[in-house]
Amino acid sequence: EAGVVQSPRYKIIEKKQPVAFWCNPISGHNTLYWYLQNLGQGPELLIRYENEEAVDDSQLPKDRFSAERLKGVDSTLKIQPAELGDSAVYLCASSHGQYNEQFFGPGTRLTVL
Amino acid sequence: GENVEQHPSTLSVQEGDSAVIKCTYSDSASNYFPWYKQELGKRPQLIIDIRSNVGEKKDQRIAVTLNKTAKHFSLHITETQPEDSAVYFCAEFDSSYKLIFGSGTRLLVRP
Numbered sequence: 001e002a003g004v005v006q007s008p009r010y011k012i013i014e015k016k017q018p019v020a021f022w023c024n025p026i027s028g029h030n031t032l033y034w035y036l037q038n039l040g041q042g043p044e045l046l047i048r049y050e051n052e053e054a055v056d057d058s059q060l061p062k063d064r065f066s067a068e069r070l071k072g073v074d075s076t077l078k079i080q081p082a083e084l085g086d087s088a089v090y091l092c093a094s095s096h097g098q099y100n101e102q103f104f105g106p107g108t109r110l111t112v113l
Numbered sequence: 114g115e116n117v118e119q120h121p122s123t124l125s126v127q128e129g130d131s132a133v134i135k136c137t138y139s140d141s142a143s144n145y146f147p148w149y150k151q152e153l154g155k156r157p158q159l160i161i162d163i164r165s166n167v168g169e170k171k172d173q174r175i176a177v178t179l180n181k182t183a184k185h186f187s188l189h190i191t192e193t194q195p196e197d198s199a200v201y202f203c204a205e206f207d208s209s210y211k212l213i214f215g216s217g218t219r220l221l222v223r224p
Contacts, residue, residue, distance in 0.1 A: 091157070104157045
């Protein structure tokens with residue numbers, strides 16, 4: 001069984017530029033999560049999807065961040081415009097229902113210059 | 114908001130010794146407590162978890178204990194090996210169905 005797939009693995013951009021991250025969850029997992037992980041810290045939830053519905057986006061900075069999961073499978077997280085403080089690893093995870101083990105992808109390491 | 118405190122932030126042990134990492138949480142309604150291992154540059158991976166209806170769970174060299182009254186839980190690794198070196202995160206699944214992570218413990222097992 002393939003794990004959670006994310007791309008790109010690394011991204012370097014200049015501040016004020018837009019950037020997008022893509023996630024393909026484990027087949028059959030209806031719950032999808034985007035996390036932010038700063039260096040030396042634990043992951044912090046940005047948004048959680050149940051199928052195509054965003055059921056918890058309370059931690060998503062909506063002035064510059066957006067996400068979508070149009071068909072309830074793949075998801076895209078976008079930042080526009082990026083700021084220096086956005087440099088971090090963006091992790092995608094999926095689970096079969098919200099009460100079960102979350103499987104993480106390898107993450108996208110974003111560097112904003 | 115809810116938070117999880119994790120201690121110590123770094124832990125160095127001799128190969129073969131035991132390692133213990135402790136976490137405390139604040140949401141008394143939390144009922145699921147996973148532990149993740151993250152090697153450098155890699156994804157977090159679940160190593161063991163415990164639900165609130167049990168006080169202890171063991172899987173080979175790894176065990177987790179839960180004290181719901183005191184709201185703390187611990188990870189115990191026995192007979193540590195160099196490949197156990199990594200960052201370990203505790204987490205709680207809180208009453209808003211959100212996984213809240215601790216700040217991590219960097220474990221170094223010296224050969």
